[in-house]
Amino acid sequence: MKTNLQIILLCLIVGISQSPGRGLSAETQINDEALASPKKQVVQVIQAAIQLRPREPGAFESVSVNLDLENVTASEITITGYDIDAVDEAVMTINGNEIGLPPEIIADMGGSTVTFPLPLTVLKQGNNEIGFLFSKAVGGTSGFAIYDLKVVLHRQ
Numbered sequence: 001m002k003t004n005l006q007i008i009l010l011c012l013i014v015g016i017s018q019s020p021g022r023g024l025s026a027e028t029q030i031n032d033e034a035l036a037s038p039k040k041q042v043v044q045v046i047q048a049a050i051q052l053r054p055r056e057p058g059a060f061e062s063v064s065v066n067l068d069l070e071n072v073t074a075s076e077i078t079i080t081g082y083d084i085d086a087v088d089e090a091v092m093t094i095n096g097n098e099i100g101l102p103p104e105i106i107a108d109m110g111g112s113t114v115t116f117p118l119p120l121t122v123l124k125q126g127n128n129e130i131g132f133l134f135s136k137a138v139g140g141t142s143g144f145a146i147y148d149l150k151v152v153l154h155r156q
C-alpha cells in the first residue's frame with residue numbers, strides 16, 4: 001500500500017512539474033523540426049479558403065504571397081483542393097505561368113492534398129501572385145475550392 005501511494009505521489013509530482021513545461025515542450029518540438037530540416041521553410045499562403053464554388057466557369061481568384069528567394073535552391077507547393085473533378089476544371093497560375101495540377105488532386109465532392117515541385121523560374125523575389133481559375137465545368141460541376149496552400153522553400 002505504501003509503495004502504491006508513493007507511486008501515485010510520484011506520478012502527481014511528475015505531472016505537476018511537467019505541466020508548466022508544456023510550452024517549452026512545444027518549443028522543443030519546433031526546434032527539433034528545425035534541426036531535422038534547418039533549410040526548409042514552409043510559407044503558409046492562405047488563412048481562409050479560396051472559394052470558387054459555386055461559381056461559373058471563368059471565375060478567377062488570386063492571392064499574393066511574399067517570398068524571400070535568397071539562397072533558395074528548390075521549391076514545392078502543397079495544395080489542398082476540394083471538389084476538383086478533373087485536372088482541367090482548375091487551372092493554377094503563378095505570376096501568370098500556368099502550373100498543371102497533378103491528377104492526385106482530383107476528388108469528387110471531397111478534399112485531396114498534393115505536394116509537387118515548383119520550377120524556381122516561376123517564382124520571384126518579393127510578391128508572387130498565385131491564381132486559380134475555374135476553367136471548365138467538367139461534368140456540370142459548380143466549381144471547386146482551395147482549402148490550403150503552402151509554398152515550401154529549400155535553401156543550401
Ligand SMILES: [Ca+2]
Pocket residue numbers: 082083084085089141142143144
Ligand atoms: Ca468541382
